[in-house]
Amino acid sequence: MYEVIYVREIAVTTLRSLAYARGIAMPASPLGKIKMVAQVVAILALILAHGQMREFFLIGQAALWVVVVTALVSAADYFRRFNLSPSARV
Secondary structure, three states: OHHHHHHHHHHHHHHHHHHHHOOOOOOOOHHHHHHHHHHHHHHHHHHHHHOOOOOHHHHHHHHHHHHHHHHHHHHHHHHHHHHHOOOOOO
């Protein structure tokens, strides 16, 4: 799971830097913000599950899957928006 998230972060950061260098504004998308909230929920739930509250483990795992799905969808959305920008072809 972490590989997908890591590669997405590198790819989107690189794409946004390239867009910025070409004068194209690419603000954070709502999907990226949902991904971030899911990451925080997943990390918090998994930390709590490590201690005394084992029931949080399933919540953490579910939140991680939400992170993976939103990471893939939002990455595709960033690349789509970049390619729709005028003079943004890679």
